[in-house]
Amino acid sequence: MRKIVIAGNWKMYKTQGETLDFLRHFLGQLADTPDGREIVLCAPFTALGALSKSLHGARIRVGAQNIHWLPEGAFTGEISGDMLRELGVRYVIVGHSERRQYFGDTDETVNLRLKAAQKSGLTPILCVGETKSQRDAGETESLIATQIEKGLVDVDQNNLVIAYEPIWAIGTGDTCEAADANQVIGGIRKLLKNPDVTIQYGGSVKPSNVDELMAQPEIDGALVGGASLEPESFARIVNFQ
Numbered sequence: 558m559r560k561i562v563i564a565g566n567w568k569m570y571k572t573q574g575e576t577l578d579f580l581r582h583f584l585g586q587l588a589d590t591p592d593g594r595e596i597v598l599c600a601p602f603t604a605l606g607a608l609s610k611s612l613h614g615a616r617i618r619v620g621a622q623n624i625h626w627l628p629e630g631a632f633t634g635e636i637s638g639d640m641l642r643e644l645g646v647r648y649v650i651v652g653h654s655e656r657r658q659y660f661g662d663t664d665e666t667v668n669l670r671l672k673a674a675q676k677s678g679l680t681p682i683l684c685v686g687e688t689k690s691q692r693d694a695g696e697t698e699s700l701i702a703t704q705i706e707k708g709l710v711d712v713d714q715n716n717l718v719i720a721y722e723p724i725w726a727i728g729t730g731d732t733c734e735a736a737d738a739n740q741v742i743g744g745i746r747k748l749l750k751n752p753d754v755t756i757q758y759g760g761s762v763k764p765s766n767v768d769e770l771m772a773q774p775e776i777d778g779a780l781v782g783g784a785s786l787e788p789e790s791f792a793r794i795v796n797f798q
């Protein structure tokens with residue numbers, strides 16, 4: 558049975574105070590959210606502790622946005638899985654295109670981070686996706702197959718979420734057609750040993766397009782950037798029809 562997971566990726570937005578303000582407005586809008594939908598907020602490191610402490614049994618899981626592959630060491634600016642666990646974190650995004658583009662993540666380091674997350678009892682959200690030029694060159698399928706195959710070496714597919722995020726659709730308002738996203742995600746599923754892995758779509762998910770995306774048979778959730786920053790819009794997304 559595939560689980561529905563709707564995750565907000567706050568990227569480098571929201572202080573602790575802004576996080577608490579978000580929760581004040583967001584939690585009250587979950588009263589009618591159907592059972593069986595996992596809601597995750599992936600906050601900046603500095604807000605994770607405040608987020609965990611303020612949930613008081615609410616049905617929200619806390620997520621981080623990066624993890625180092627070693628338990629400790631001289632790695633300035635990095636954070637380990639056990640440090641995240643101590644803060645109540647359950648999920649962690651790995652291999653987001655912004656990490657790959659700006660901070661040098663490769664399929665090899667993504668693989669190390671995935672395994673480290675699982676070793677610490679976290680559920681990693683592996684991001685894959687193509688650029689516009691790769692899509693135009695017809696390379697989407699082969700590029701994603703490489704990201705999946707190299708990323709998932711020795712990774713436990715029973716504790717994993719994958720997010721298909723076409724890079725040209727991130728933060729652009731230019732959403733991938735729902736049917737196209739469904740087709741790519743169906744292709745990803747065929748590469749997996751475990752067909753029940755939750756596979757999300759990410760890239761300009763909004764209240765206006767979430768219903769159509771979530772109606773697709775292969776799409777099990779969403780990884781939401783900009784539209785997760787506002788309580789009203791993220792609530793509408795998690796309450797998709």
Ligand SMILES: O=C[C@H](O)COP(=O)(O)O
Pocket residue numbers: 566653722726727728729730759760761762780781782783784
């Ligand atoms: O992780 C989230 C994605 O980068 C999507 O961001 P976006 O919803 O702002 O396009």
